[in-house]
Amino acid sequence: MNLLEITNQTWITVGIVAAIFAGSALLIGALILVVGKVFKVNVDEKITKILENLAGANCGGCGCSGCSGFADKLAKGSACLSDCHVTSPEKKAEIAKLLGIELKDEERTVAVVHCNGGIENCADKFVYKGNPTCAANNSLLGGNKACSYACLGCGDCKAVCPENAIEVTGRLSKVDPDRCISCGACIAACPKDIIDRIPATAPVYVACSSKCRGKDVTSVCKVGCIACGICAKSCPHGAITMKDNLPEIDYTKCTGCLTCVEKCPRHIIISRKVVAEETPDTSESIEKAAE
Numbered sequence: 001m002n003l004l005e006i007t008n009q010t011w012i013t014v015g016i017v018a019a020i021f022a023g024s025a026l027l028i029g030a031l032i033l034v035v036g037k038v039f040k041v042n043v044d045e046k047i048t049k050i051l052e053n054l055a056g057a058n059c060g061g062c063g064c065s066g067c068s069g070f071a072d073k074l075a076k077g078s079a080c081l082s083d084c085h086v087t088s089p090e091k092k093a094e095i096a097k098l099l100g101i102e103l104k105d106e107e108r109t110v111a112v113v114h115c116n117g118g119i120e121n122c123a124d125k126f127v128y129k130g131n132p133t134c135a136a137n138n139s140l141l142g143g144n145k146a147c148s149y150a151c152l153g154c155g156d157c158k159a160v161c162p163e164n165a166i167e168v169t170g171r172l173s174k175v176d177p178d179r180c181i182s183c184g185a186c187i188a189a190c191p192k193d194i195i196d197r198i199p200a201t202a203p204v205y206v207a208c209s210s211k212c213r214g215k216d217v218t219s220v221c222k223v224g225c226i227a228c229g230i231c232a233k234s235c236p237h238g239a240i241t242m243k244d245n246l247p248e249i250d251y252t253k254c255t256g257c258l259t260c261v262e263k264c265p266r267h268i269i270i271s272r273k274v275v276a277e278e279t280p281d282t283s284e285s286i287e288k289a290a291e
Contacts, residue, residue, distance in 0.1 A: 061184025118172030146220035157186035203256030
């Protein structure tokens with residue numbers, strides 16, 4: 001076989017291989033088109049428009065995995081627009097028009113931690129040396145705090161806060177009301193369920209979650225509520241009632257007179273003005289981290 005024949009044979013082989021590849025590519029392309037049409041997911045245009053108006057924080061505070069899940073539920077009528085605390089009133093109004101529903105007036109809220117224990121005030125029942133998260137700590141005998149309702153102080157709430165509004169000092173979490181957007185991420189992350197929303201204008205809040213009686217509380221915490229009811233008896237506006245051994249504040253009646261703060265022998269009703277002043281300003285640390 002001479003050189004010319006070898007060259008021709010080589011080009012024939014190359015041509016066959018190229019044809020095989022080209023044919024395979026065309027076949028795969030055709031299959032992709034067929035599969036795409038058969039398994040095509042029709043996206044509801046309403047969901048897309050709702051999603052465009054949502055804040056896009058994907059914080060999970062609404063109970064969904066993200067804004068897309070919440071938009072889908074809204075379109076199906078299985079969720080309330082008020083479940084989202086991040087989207088602006090203007091954008092909510094647009095969504096309400098899309099859904100054909102009436103937008104209810106909503107008061108701005110902020111999150112608070114209903115505990116004032118920490119290292120100084122609440123005793124430990126054992127030394128925890130496991131995974132440094134509240135969830136892991138809580139999975140072991142309900143956590144290492146002697147009070148079963150106490151903040152574990154590992155910072156799961158701080159870790160999920162999109163606004164860096166939470167500081168953990170002395171194994172106690174505190175929320176900066178000026179930074180809080182009430183997304184609810186911290187509420188969902190807390191295994192003790194001691195973080196809740198209150199009106200942004202609320203002058204006071206109850207910094208305890210224990211439903212135990214006085215003697216049981218004093219044996220484990222220096223500042224826990226002993227259910228004495230002095231706050232309820234002293235409130236001149238009848239804004240406080242006792243429920244499950246804890247004060248419950250009706251913020252529609254509370255005037256911010258702070259009588260309850262002054263009268264509480266355990267100092268578990270706290271002025272939010274004091275909290276705002278005591279919460280460290282983390283803006284400087286954020287700027288340094290960015291540098």
